[in-house]
Amino acid sequence: MLLLPKFDYYEPKELTEACRLLSETGSKAKIIAGGTDILVNMKKGLISPKVLVSLGRISRLSEVERMNKSITIGSHLIIAKLAEFDLIRKRFSILASAAKVLGSPLVRNRATIGGNIVTARPAADLPPVLMALGAKVKLKSRRSEREVALDDFFIGPGATVIKPDEILTRVIIPETPSYTGGHYIKLGHRKALEIAIVAVASKITLNKPDGVIKDAKIVLSAVAPKAVHAKSAEEVLIGEKPSAKLFEEAASLAMNDCKPITDIRGGVDYRQAMVEILTRRTLSFAWKEAKKGKKQ
Amino acid sequence: MKQIIILTVNNKVYEIAVAPNRTLTQVLREDLNLTGTKEGCGIGDCGACAVIMDGRPVNSCLVLAVQANGSDITTIEGIAEREKLHPVQQAFVEHGAIQCGFCTSGMIISAKSLLDKKPKPSELEIREAISGNLCRCTGYQKIVEAIMDASQKMKK
Ligand SMILES: Cc1cc2nc3c(=O)[nH]c(=O)nc-3n(C[C@H](O)[C@H](O)[C@H](O)COP(=O)(O)OP(=O)(O)OC[C@H]3O[C@@H](n4cnc5c(N)ncnc54)[C@H](O)[C@@H]3O)c2cc1C
Ligand code: FES
Ligand code: FES
Numbered sequence: 001m002l003l004l005p006k007f008d009y010y011e012p013k014e015l016t017e018a019c020r021l022l023s024e025t026g027s028k029a030k031i032i033a034g035g036t037d038i039l040v041n042m043k044k045g046l047i048s049p050k051v052l053v054s055l056g057r058i059s060r061l062s063e064v065e066r067m068n069k070s071i072t073i074g075s076h077l078i079i080a081k082l083a084e085f086d087l088i089r090k091r092f093s094i095l096a097s098a099a100k101v102l103g104s105p106l107v108r109n110r111a112t113i114g115g116n117i118v119t120a121r122p123a124a125d126l127p128p129v130l131m132a133l134g135a136k137v138k139l140k141s142r143r144s145e146r147e148v149a150l151d152d153f154f155i156g157p158g159a160t161v162i163k164p165d166e167i168l169t170r171v172i173i174p175e176t177p178s179y180t181g182g183h184y185i186k187l188g189h190r191k192a193l194e195i196a197i198v199a200v201a202s203k204i205t206l207n208k209p210d211g212v213i214k215d216a217k218i219v220l221s222a223v224a225p226k227a228v229h230a231k232s233a234e235e236v237l238i239g240e241k242p243s244a245k246l247f248e249e250a251a252s253l254a255m256n257d258c259k260p261i262t263d264i265r266g267g268v269d270y271r272q273a274m275v276e277i278l279t280r281r282t283l284s285f286a287w288k289e290a291k292k293g294k295k296q
Numbered sequence: 297m298k299q300i301i302i303l304t305v306n307n308k309v310y311e312i313a314v315a316p317n318r319t320l321t322q323v324l325r326e327d328l329n330l331t332g333t334k335e336g337c338g339i340g341d342c343g344a345c346a347v348i349m350d351g352r353p354v355n356s357c358l359v360l361a362v363q364a365n366g367s368d369i370t371t372i373e374g375i376a377e378r379e380k381l382h383p384v385q386q387a388f389v390e391h392g393a394i395q396c397g398f399c400t401s402g403m404i405i406s407a408k409s410l411l412d413k414k415p416k417p418s419e420l421e422i423r424e425a426i427s428g429n430l431c432r433c434t435g436y437q438k439i440v441e442a443i444m445d446a447s448q449k450m451k452k
Contacts, residue, residue: 003317009360036340040340054363056363104355
């Protein structure tokens with residue numbers, strides 16, 4: 001049986017109290033949200049924080065709010081609920097689809113959206129779709145509060161711009177215009193409990209149902225130290241009329257927008273080839289959805 | 297330092313003093329003697345430790361007992377109605393869905409949670425619902441058949 005090292009445990013009911021605890025205990029303390037990542041690392045002896053501060057009793061952190069031009073999701077919302085909320089399923093369907101393929105149902109009932117972002121695994125499922133959706137995160141410490149675009153949040157595997165005394169409180173996703181569609185594909189050896197070999201999230205917005213592409217986002221995951229935009233592929237799409245040929249061109253550019261490594265899950269060449277295929281596929285699905293006028 | 301927590305397990309209320317570094321699996325097995333919940337991997341991969349916590353099946357090896365304070369928990373021991381097996385349990389027996397039995401508690405927890413939410417699931421939905429539960433013996437087919445059969449019988 002894998003045992004956990006000793007630690008002190010606090011579960012404040014208020015966010016301000018959590019911030020105070022973090023600032024007073026300094027680097028000895030760690031946040032615990034769903035625990036599906038941190039408890040595994042502690043059991044394996046990779047880390048042993050002296051203090052754990054749970055966010056589980058701060059009920060506001062599990063709420064989804066609809067604002068004027070955005071929705072904001074509390075960092076402690078569990079992944080299972082992301083796929084259950086009508087608002088998210090209908091208007092941000094790529095987020096719901098990524099949530100459905102994370103881990104297993106048992107993991108999804110504990111794992112949180114905030115935890116998935118802060119762990120910053122190169123193959124994590126939510127960052128690519130949240131980046132495609134243009135999400136920002138709100139970071140709060142005892143003395144300050146700031147918003148950071150997810151595009152600027154990740155530094156590398158396990159590393160982000162979050163400071164040790166900051167708590168990720170909310171994820172803010174802007175409402176998307178009409179004629180927007182999106183799609184997420186995670187390629188793995190099996191359908192559950194799988195870390196992606198390659199994953200691609202695409203989102204496009206048309207100016208009218210049979211019009212040109214106004215905005216395009218393609219985010220590649222598991223092929224670089226962090227999720228990355230396929231920048232040249234995104235650029236080639238803007239202002240063009242969608243077609244199979246255009247998507248092929250974008251897909252082959254996407255191959256060179258990433259720097260995969262060879263590891264146990266796949267080789268460089270295979271991963272690049274899959275980036276091309278998944279980019280093409282996600283774009284055609286996104287196009288189909290965008291034409292319907294549905295909001296993504 | 298130990299903390300006092302209150303757990304409702306299988307409709308019985310317990311007040312227990314626990315150290316924060318003990319998992320829900322440990323407290324159920326070692327303090328409450330509910331050894332039907334198994335620990336396989338201890339890191340979320342196998343689902344042998346699954347219990348229903350506030351209506352949702354979770355891996356109890358990745359829940360601190362202190363995090364479960366105030367929760368309502370159902371373990372495999374709370375699935376049957378006294379001597380009468382739950383239809384899912386009965387179907388597992390009849391279909392030969394149990395071999396060594398190590399995965400069974402977790403499988404039944406996941407299956408029951410599914411049927412509570414969705415009494416008539418498709419085969420795909422069943423396979424998805426047990427996708428966090430590993431079985432190294434049966435090859436899953438008999439487990440899936442047992443859950444389908446249970447869902448049929450429960451409808452009547
Ligand atoms: C069996 C298994 C399968 C998995 N499969 C997948 C998968 O398919 N895809 C995937 O992406 N991930 C997967 N994971 C990883 C993990 O479940 C997810 O990353 C999950 O979303 C982490 O969330 P959590 O709430 O459990 O985080 P925790 O474990 O509670 O925390 C993780 C880290 O983030 C920090 N943290 C958490 N919340 C905050 C916050 N609000 N503010 C500041 N810091 C915070 C913690 O201090 C800790 O360092 C899997 C894990 C397991 C055990
Ligand atoms: S023992 Fe908990 S998932 Fe394996
Ligand atoms: S019956 Fe042996 S692991 Fe499932």
